[in-house]
Amino acid sequence: MDMRVFTVAGLLVHCVFLISIFDIYFTSPLVHGMTPHQTPLPPPAQRLVLLVADGLRADSLYELDDNGTSNAPYLRNIIETEGSWGVSHTRVPTESRPGHVALIAGFYEDVSAVARGWKENPVEFDSLFNESKYTWSWGSPDILPMFAKGATGDHVYINCYKAEQEDFAAKDATVLDTWVFDNVKEFFNSSRNNNTLFSKLHEPKIVFFLHLLGIDTNGHAHRPHSREYKNNIRAVDEGVKEIVSVIEDFYGRDDNTAFILTSDHGMTDWGTHGAGHPSETLTPLVAWGAGIKYPQRVASQQFEDGFLKDWKLETLKRQDVNQADIAPLMTSLIGVPFPLNSVGVLPLEYLNTSDHFKAESMFTNAVQHLEQFKVKMAQKKKTTLPFLFSPFKSLSDSEQINILRKARTAIQHEKYEEAVSLCKNLISLSLEGLSYYHTYDRLFLGVSVAMGFIGWTFYVILVIIKAHTSLTRNVTMNKVAGSLFQCTFLAVGIFIVFFLAIQSLPWTYYIYCLLPVPIWYAVLKEYPVIQGLITFLLNFQRTQFVGFLLVYTLGIEILVFSFFYRAALSFGLIAFCAWPLVTQLWTKAKTTVLSWILSCLLLAVFPLMPVVGREANLYLVTAAGLLTLLVASSYLVSYFWKSKKNYLHHKDLRIYLFQLLSLVLSTYVVNNTHCSLQSKQGLPVINQIISWTVLASSLIVPLLSPTFLFLRLLSILLSLMSTYLLLSTGYEALFPLALALLMFVWINVEKEAVHLHGVSLNPKLAALNFSNATDITQFRQLHVDDIRRSFFFLFFIVTAFFGTGNIASVNSFDPTSVYCFLTVFSPFLMGGLLLWKVAIPFVLVSCAFEAVQVTTQLSSKRLFLIVLVISDIMALHFFFLVKDYGSWLDIGTSISHYVLVMSITIFLMLLSGMAQLLTTKRLSHWEDMKHHLL
Structure with missing residues (x-):
C-alpha cells in the first residue's frame, strides 16, 4: 500500500476508534416523551428562594473558630432555631455546571454534555425553573444562561454581571456576591412601582435563584483556609440575612416562602475541585421557611465523616441527601411538576407537612421515575429484534402494576409509611432499569471495536514485515484464494448491513460493525507474509x-x-x-x-x-x-x-x-x-x-x-x-x-x-x-x-x-x-x-x-509504524478501562488515557x-x- 494511502487510512481508522467511546460509554442518559407529574395536594409554600454559594465546603460553613464563633452566625442561628440542615453529597464531577444541573434539574449530567458546552444547554432537559410559573435569577454569566435557554416559553429571567468581573486577581471577589444582593434588593424595591412585575411576584409557584460565585473565586485565588475565603462566607451570611428580611417585608411575612441554601461543590485545601475528595463532595444544605421542619433534638447520632463533634452540632439532627434529591424537594415545596429527567429521591425528612402529603409526593416521585424507565425500555425494544431482546426482569409490567396498586391502596387506607416504602422500592428498581437499558448495547459495540483494534494492529505489523524487512520476498497470493476471500468478506459485510438495518440502529453502528471486515480482509490477504513470519519465528532461537x-x-x-x-x-x-x-x-x-x-x-x-x-x-x-x-x-x-x-x-x-x-x-x-x-x-x-x-x-x-x-x-x-x-x-x-x-x-x-x-x-x-x-x-x-x-x-x-x-x-x-x-x-x-x-x-x-x-x-516513516503498533496495543488496554461512573478524576483520567493513546x-x-x-x-x-x- 502507498504510504500516503496508508496514512489516510490510519487516520480514519483511529478517528473511528476514538469517537467510538462516546457512543459506547458516554451517550446521553436523557429520554424524552414523558408526561409531567405533580403532587395533587396543595403545596406548603407559594415561592422558593434558592441560594447557591458556589465552592462552599460543608466544614467551612458549619465549623466554629478557636473562639467558638461561626463564620456564618445568621445561618447557624437558622440551624439551631428555625430549620433543618445536613450535608448534600455531590456526585462528581464536582464542577459548577454539572453541580447546578443536579441541583436544579435533578439528574447527573453525562460527560458528553459537559464537553459540548458550558454556558448554554447542549442538550434539552427539564428543570425546576422550566416547571415554575416564573423564575428570576441573578449571578454568573457562566451558569444562568443555560437554564434560561433550556426553558420553554418566556418565564425564566436572568440578570448577570459582566464576565470581566470574575477576576482571580481582584482585591476582593466578595463584590461578585455583593452585586447579587444589591441587585435583588433593587429588584424588589423597583417592583413596587411596576404593577405588572408586582402582580407576577404575587403569583404562586415562583422561584428566586441567587448564584453566589465570590466564595469559589476567593477559594481558587487564596485557598479555602484563607482570611479572604472566610470573610466571603461572613459576607454571604450577612447578605442572606438582608435578603430574607427584604423578601419577608415585601410579602408581609405571610410565611409562604421557603428558603434553601446549598453549594454546587466544595473545594480542596489547595483551591481546586473536580475530583471526589470529601472536601469537594461534602456541601452544606440549610433549609427553612414554609414547609420545612424545625430543628429536631437528638441524644446522639453517628456519621462516618466524624465532623459532628468538630461542628458542635451533635444534638441537632443532621439529614444528609444526595445532590439530585434537592430538586424534588424544591418542586414539592411549591407544587410544580417534578423535572422530567430527575433521578432524585424526595427527602421526606425535610418536609413539615402531613403524612398524606408526604406519601402522595413520594408516589408522584415514583411515577415520574417509572415514566423514564418505560420510555427508555420502549426505545430499546424498538431497535432490537424481538428474539434478541432481553428485558429488565426485576421490573416487569406486572411488577410495575402490582407496586403502584399496593402503594395507592396503602395511601387510601392511610398506611402512609407502607406507601412510602413501596414507592422507594419502585424508584430503586426504576433507576436500576434505566442504567440497564442505557448500557444495553455496550458489549455488542465493544466487541466490534475491539475486533477492529486487533485486526488493525496485526495489519500494521504485517506492513512492517513486508515492506521494511527481508523476511518475505517474492511471495504472492493465489488468485483463487484471493477471490474466495473477497466473496467471503463481502457476504459478511452484507449480512451485517442487513442485521443492523432491520433494527433501525444509528448510522454510527454501521461504521463500528463494518470496519473490522475490510481490516481483517487486509490481514488475511497477506497470508503468505504471515506464513513467512511463522517460519522465521520457528527458526529463531x-x-x-x-x-x-x-x-x-x-x-x-x-x-x-x-x-x-x-x-x-x-x-x-x-x-x-x-x-x-x-x-x-x-x-x-x-x-x-x-x-x-x-x-x-x-x-x-x-x-x-x-x-x-x-x-x-x-x-x-x-x-x-x-x-x-x-x-x-x-x-x-x-x-x-x-x-x-x-x-x-x-x-x-x-x-x-x-x-x-x-x-x-x-x-x-x-x-x-x-x-x-x-x-x-x-x-x-x-x-x-x-x-x-x-x-x-x-x-x-x-x-x-x-x-x-x-x-x-x-x-x-x-x-x-x-x-x-x-x-x-x-x-x-x-x-x-x-x-x-x-x-x-x-x-x-x-x-x-x-x-x-x-x-x-x-x-x-x-x-x-x-x-x-x-x-x-x-x-x-x-x-x-x-x-x-x-x-x-x-x-x-x-x-x-x-x-x-x-x-x-x-x-x-x-x-x-x-x-x-x-x-x-x-x-x-x-x-x-x-x-x-x-x-x-x-x-x-x-x-x-x-x-x-x-x-x-x-527512517522516520518506518519508526512511525513501530510506534503505531506499540500505541495501539496500549490503546486496546485503555479501551476496556474507560469509565462513565465514579469521580471526575476517574472518568476524566480514563478518557484522557484512551484519547491520549488513540x-x-x-x-x-x-x-x-x-x-x-x-x-x-x-x-x-x-x-x-x-x-x-x-
Whole structure:
C-alpha cells in the first residue's frame, strides 16, 4: 500500500476508534416523551428562594473558630432555631455546571454534555425553573444562561454581571456576591412601582435563584483556609440575612416562602475541585421557611465523616441527601411538576407537612421515575429484534402494576409509611432499569471495536514485515484464494448491513460493525507474509525470542501502568540506566554511559513528586531559570571557544543573547507578578505584555538560529523554557531542563549504539546539520534495535505528559499557572495556555528524536509504524478501562488515557511536523534580507 494511502487510512481508522467511546460509554442518559407529574395536594409554600454559594465546603460553613464563633452566625442561628440542615453529597464531577444541573434539574449530567458546552444547554432537559410559573435569577454569566435557554416559553429571567468581573486577581471577589444582593434588593424595591412585575411576584409557584460565585473565586485565588475565603462566607451570611428580611417585608411575612441554601461543590485545601475528595463532595444544605421542619433534638447520632463533634452540632439532627434529591424537594415545596429527567429521591425528612402529603409526593416521585424507565425500555425494544431482546426482569409490567396498586391502596387506607416504602422500592428498581437499558448495547459495540483494534494492529505489523524487512520476498497470493476471500468478506459485510438495518440502529453502528471486515480482509490477504513470519519465528532461537518478547511486553505494561501510577515511570527510567551496561556501550563510551545513567536518575525524581496540592514555590521557578541560564551560557562559551570549526557566527550569537535575556525577563516577571498579586495590586500591564511577547516569539526566534544539531536544539530549549517558566508555580519548572539534558545525552548514546550495527557516521555531531537531513530509507532496513528506539521515544513522550502530572484530570487545573498572562476568568483561553504548557515537553522530545533519526540514519516513516503498533496495543488496554461512573478524576483520567493513546497517531504526526519545522527551517536574518533586496 502507498504510504500516503496508508496514512489516510490510519487516520480514519483511529478517528473511528476514538469517537467510538462516546457512543459506547458516554451517550446521553436523557429520554424524552414523558408526561409531567405533580403532587395533587396543595403545596406548603407559594415561592422558593434558592441560594447557591458556589465552592462552599460543608466544614467551612458549619465549623466554629478557636473562639467558638461561626463564620456564618445568621445561618447557624437558622440551624439551631428555625430549620433543618445536613450535608448534600455531590456526585462528581464536582464542577459548577454539572453541580447546578443536579441541583436544579435533578439528574447527573453525562460527560458528553459537559464537553459540548458550558454556558448554554447542549442538550434539552427539564428543570425546576422550566416547571415554575416564573423564575428570576441573578449571578454568573457562566451558569444562568443555560437554564434560561433550556426553558420553554418566556418565564425564566436572568440578570448577570459582566464576565470581566470574575477576576482571580481582584482585591476582593466578595463584590461578585455583593452585586447579587444589591441587585435583588433593587429588584424588589423597583417592583413596587411596576404593577405588572408586582402582580407576577404575587403569583404562586415562583422561584428566586441567587448564584453566589465570590466564595469559589476567593477559594481558587487564596485557598479555602484563607482570611479572604472566610470573610466571603461572613459576607454571604450577612447578605442572606438582608435578603430574607427584604423578601419577608415585601410579602408581609405571610410565611409562604421557603428558603434553601446549598453549594454546587466544595473545594480542596489547595483551591481546586473536580475530583471526589470529601472536601469537594461534602456541601452544606440549610433549609427553612414554609414547609420545612424545625430543628429536631437528638441524644446522639453517628456519621462516618466524624465532623459532628468538630461542628458542635451533635444534638441537632443532621439529614444528609444526595445532590439530585434537592430538586424534588424544591418542586414539592411549591407544587410544580417534578423535572422530567430527575433521578432524585424526595427527602421526606425535610418536609413539615402531613403524612398524606408526604406519601402522595413520594408516589408522584415514583411515577415520574417509572415514566423514564418505560420510555427508555420502549426505545430499546424498538431497535432490537424481538428474539434478541432481553428485558429488565426485576421490573416487569406486572411488577410495575402490582407496586403502584399496593402503594395507592396503602395511601387510601392511610398506611402512609407502607406507601412510602413501596414507592422507594419502585424508584430503586426504576433507576436500576434505566442504567440497564442505557448500557444495553455496550458489549455488542465493544466487541466490534475491539475486533477492529486487533485486526488493525496485526495489519500494521504485517506492513512492517513486508515492506521494511527481508523476511518475505517474492511471495504472492493465489488468485483463487484471493477471490474466495473477497466473496467471503463481502457476504459478511452484507449480512451485517442487513442485521443492523432491520433494527433501525444509528448510522454510527454501521461504521463500528463494518470496519473490522475490510481490516481483517487486509490481514488475511497477506497470508503468505504471515506464513513467512511463522517460519522465521520457528527458526529463531527460542530463548532469545522469548526473552525479547518478555522484555517488550513488560515495557508496554509499565507504560500502561504508568498512566495510573506515575512512579512506574521512575521504575522505567531506572531500568533504562541498566541498558548500556548489558551491551557493548559500556566498554565503548564510558563517559557517555555515565551521563546517561545520571540523566535518567535525575529525571526519575519527577514522577515521584506530588501532582496536586502543592503550594507555589517561586524559589524553584527562579532556580530553574538561573540553572537554564548557567547551562546555556556555559555551553555557548565552550562551543564558541573550543570548536575547531566555528559554526556559530557573531550575528547568530545575538539570537542566543536575546533568548538568554528573555529567560531572565521571564524569571523576573514570574516573581514580580506573584508579588503584585499577593499585595492585591493586580497583574501589571507591562508584565502581561512581556509574557505574551515571549509566548509569541517562542516559536519564531529558534527559526533564526543555525540549523547545526546542538545549536538549533539549544535555541529551541531556551525559547520554550522562557514560556514554560511563565506558566510555572513550583517544582515543575525544573522538569523541562532535566528532560532536555536527558535528550541531549540520548542523542549521543544513540550515535554510539548505531556503531554496534556497522553503521558509521563520518562527521561529528557538532557538524551534523538538520537542514541537510533527508529521508535515508535506502541506507538500511529495520533491525531489532529500532524497536528499542521507538519504545524509548514513546516512553519519553509519556514521561513528558505525566512527569509532573499535568492535566491528568480537570482537577489538576490551577489558575495561578496563567496569572502572568491573565487573571480574568476565561476557561478556554486559560485552558489553551495550560495545554501549551503540557505540549512544551512533547516538543522537546520530538525535536530530540529528529536528531536521533539524523544520527542513526533511521527512517522516520518506518519508526512511525513501530510506534503505531506499540500505541495501539496500549490503546486496546485503555479501551476496556474507560469509565462513565465514579469521580471526575476517574472518568476524566480514563478518557484522557484512551484519547491520549488513540490520538498518538495524529499527535505524533503534528509533533513530527512541528519538530521538523523547528529543526530544519531557518528564516533569513534582517541583514540577509536587506542584502538580497539591495
